[in-house]
Amino acid sequence: MSQIDDLPPLREVLAAHELNARKALGQNFLLDLNLTQKIARTAGDLAGAHVIEVGPGPGGLTRAILSLGAEKLTVIERDQRCLPALEEITAHYPGRLEIIEGDALKTDFAAIAGGKPVRIIANLPYNIGTQLLVNWLLPETWPPYWQSLTLMFQKEVAQRIVAAPGDSHYGRLGVLAGWRTAAQIAFDVPPQAFTPPPKVTSSVVHLTPRDKPIAVEAASLERLTQAAFGQRRKMLRQSLKPLGGESLLQKAGIDPTRRAETLSVAEFCTLADAL
Numbered sequence: 001m002s003q004i005d006d007l008p009p010l011r012e013v014l015a016a017h018e019l020n021a022r023k024a025l026g027q028n029f030l031l032d033l034n035l036t037q038k039i040a041r042t043a044g045d046l047a048g049a050h051v052i053e054v055g056p057g058p059g060g061l062t063r064a065i066l067s068l069g070a071e072k073l074t075v076i077e078r079d080q081r082c083l084p085a086l087e088e089i090t091a092h093y094p095g096r097l098e099i100i101e102g103d104a105l106k107t108d109f110a111a112i113a114g115g116k117p118v119r120i121i122a123n124l125p126y127n128i129g130t131q132l133l134v135n136w137l138l139p140e141t142w143p144p145y146w147q148s149l150t151l152m153f154q155k156e157v158a159q160r161i162v163a164a165p166g167d168s169h170y171g172r173l174g175v176l177a178g179w180r181t182a183a184q185i186a187f188d189v190p191p192q193a194f195t196p197p198p199k200v201t202s203s204v205v206h207l208t209p210r211d212k213p214i215a216v217e218a219a220s221l222e223r224l225t226q227a228a229f230g231q232r233r234k235m236l237r238q239s240l241k242p243l244g245g246e247s248l249l250q251k252a253g254i255d256p257t258r259r260a261e262t263l264s265v266a267e268f269c270t271l272a273d274a275l
Contacts, residue, residue: 004033004067007092013058014195017085027079028194029057030123035193036064042186042206043121043150046070052112052146054104054122054132058085061123066093074098074112104132113145123152126198130157130173137176138218142209149207150186158185158203170261171232172225178265179214179221181207214265220272228260228268235259240271248274 010031013019019029030036039061040046047069056062056075059082065073066089073096075086083101090097100107105128112118124132129151136149153161156169161177162185163169177183186204191197224243231239237246237256249256252274254267263271 004037005063005092007063007089009033010058010060013085013088017058017081019058019081019085022079027055027057027125028123028196028198030060030189030193031195032193033060033064035189036060037068038187039123039150039152039204040064040068040121042204043119043148046119050074050113050116050118052076052109052118052120052122054120055125056086057082057123059089061121062086062089062097065121066096070096072096072098074100076100076102076104076107078103104128105135109136110139110145115145117147118145119148119150120146121150126154129153133161133173134176134222137180138222140218142180142213143211144209146209148209149181150204151207152189152202152204154198155188155201155203158205161205161207165262165264167261171229172222175225175265175268176221177207179210179216179269181209183207214269216269216272220275221268224268224272224275225260228263232260236263243275 046065048071050072051065051070053062053065053073053075056077062073062075077083077086077099080101083099086099090099136146159169160171160173162183163174184206186206189202189204191201227243228236228239235257236249236259239260240248246256252271254271
């Protein structure tokens, strides 16, 4: 018997449904239900909340979210093999779990939210995690449809999300996340917590939206950061040449000899506005 509900332990679920993690889908399953509860708790009090989870797999985090009182949980799962295991959870928590079979990168999360705030909690597949985060950070309207993001990444990616100027991990993700959110690493998860164990440590990152981020066009900031950090060892006058180079930097009042990793989020916003 598991410690958070009376459904079977996850190892039994994997065996019963002949589930093995597939590298092509970026899968690494978390089987420790106490750990999945710790991840879910990082999102705060879930009582009465609508939560969206991406890539639930056999449902370890799914069960944790429901056990902590989420009123509704919508999961998006691409792997058909996992659906029967998730259906068993639906039966245990009637009326609270909605299963959507599909690709998260093609999913309209705002439509799922339906105009009401949601929380997104996920042990993201490694191969799509970064792109999903960028999509969630750059909706056209702000504040966004989500109240918070509680997400698992490879530790190196997590460090890039929370990095500040001057940090060796500071780059495009740090600027985009720092612009619109307050982001922090909640805790690390060792490889041995997963089946199969990945080669790297993972980290849970919690992001909450800023009420009033600096007003600038998201598409301009994204273009600018891609160019600036695409050649991060070069001076900005060189890396930003396709976008105006020295004249753009002078317009924004920024020294053309500086490098991308020295600019604050506010300075990137000034540049994007000038662009």
